[in-house]
Amino acid sequence: MSWTDERVEQLSKLWLEGRSASQIAAELGLGVTRNAVIGKVHRLGLAGRAKVVAPQAQGRTKAKAQVTAAPEVEEVEATVVPLRNVPTPIQDAVGELAIPPSERVTIMELRETSCRWPMGDPSHAEFRFCGAKTAIGSGPYCATHARLAFQPTQDRRRDRVERYARIA
């Protein structure tokens, strides 16, 4: 992979939009790390512009924080909608299992250890994933939802029948 004109353009656009290096890296994909993004940003001269007054910024060995302000960029008011967790209901749609402590997260807030059990309507902005810590390391679900997801076929069949019965 290399920095083609197209990728550089995409990088500049996203960076100037205020996206973080890791987000940009994820978007460019294909093994691009946030370090790669940051490094390129600096080489392009798009970096900093805001803070930095600290004279004590060290890299691998020694470094003198570059205080020289980069070309000022038009301040853009970012219209960011804070996505905060909402109070957690005591029970989920199944009506049996208690939901883990309020840690529901958006897709952007999902981490490797976040329970990926979907909660709510995926077509709505309020959609969240459970977000609780996964039960076993890299497992996709927390203990509670793992039980639901990997329920014995007998129980699952029973539930399915009950659900259909409810609808009918």
Added chain:
DNA sequence: CCCTGATTCGC
């Protein structure tokens, strides 16, 4: 612990 950007330097 999660994340952010900044910097250096071996490649």
Added chain:
DNA sequence: GCGAATCAGG
């Protein structure tokens, strides 16, 4: 030029 490693900080 590139970016991993590392740093300082939120």
